[in-house]
Amino acid sequence: MFPISKLWFMMPTPDLPPKNTIEVDGIKVRIQIWDTAGQERYQTITKQYYRRAQGIFLVYDISSERSYQHIMKWVSDVDEYAPEGVQKILIGNKADEEQKRQVGREQGQQLAKEYGMDFYETSACTNLNIKESFTRLTELVLQAHRKELDGLRIRASNELALAELEEEEGKPEGPANSSKTCWC
Numbered sequence: 001m002f003p004i005s006k007l008w009f010m011m012p013t014p015d016l017p018p019k020n021t022i023e024v025d026g027i028k029v030r031i032q033i034w035d036t037a038g039q040e041r042y043q044t045i046t047k048q049y050y051r052r053a054q055g056i057f058l059v060y061d062i063s064s065e066r067s068y069q070h071i072m073k074w075v076s077d078v079d080e081y082a083p084e085g086v087q088k089i090l091i092g093n094k095a096d097e098e099q100k101r102q103v104g105r106e107q108g109q110q111l112a113k114e115y116g117m118d119f120y121e122t123s124a125c126t127n128l129n130i131k132e133s134f135t136r137l138t139e140l141v142l143q144a145h146r147k148e149l150d151g152l153r154i155r156a157s158n159e160l161a162l163a164e165l166e167e168e169e170g171k172p173e174g175p176a177n178s179s180k181t182c183w184c
């Protein structure tokens with residue numbers, strides 16, 4: 001298990017596996033999710049979450065031009081308060097609300113491109129791209145922590161090899177591995 005943390009601005013959906021575990025490249029990753037309040041008056045608390053985040057979803061609502069405009073402010077806050085190397089993905093949520101759309105998909109794509117982020121339109125109601133976006137963010141965080149991860153892998157395989165060796169050495173000499181098997 002490799003714990004990662006992130007900020008999440010939408011409601012949790014049933015599409016996420018139990019205990020928020022995601023498997024990426026055969027590695028089981030347990031994610032800790034923080035959903036921060038979007039309102040200005042909670043900003044002081046929100047900023048405290050940034051420090052412990054390794055991955056962040058910046059989420060706007062496709063049916064609200066205002067929420068899209070807020071993204072620039074979120075990005076500058078994240079740049080200021082989140083640790084260096086934090087991974088970010090831009091999300092246009094409520095993609096199921098097509099009839100109320102105020103922000104075009106291209107606008108989302110364009111903004112994500114400007115900030116060098118991946119972009120997904122999602123829906124917490126229909127589960128559109130929920131798993132995909134979580135998996136992608138997890139992947140990005142793992143990639144960013146590859147050195148630590150490789151270190152863990154090497155240590156684990158060394159420990160396994162050592163345990164096998166110790167087990168082998170500790171075996172009592174039976175007929176199969178004894179040089180005295182032909183005495184009789």
Ligand SMILES: Nc1nc2c(ncn2[C@@H]2O[C@H](COP(=O)(O)OP(=O)(O)OP(=O)(O)O)[C@@H](O)[C@H]2O)c(=O)[nH]1
Pocket residue numbers: 009010011035036037038039093094095096097122123124125126
């Ligand atoms: N149609 C639709 N409604 C959604 C979706 N995601 C969230 N909602 C609704 O949007 C409203 C706000 O959702 P929240 O999860 O509270 O949004 P938030 O951004 O965390 O809100 P604050 O933390 O108060 O800023 C709720 O009524 C949700 O049911 C979605 O994908 N589609």
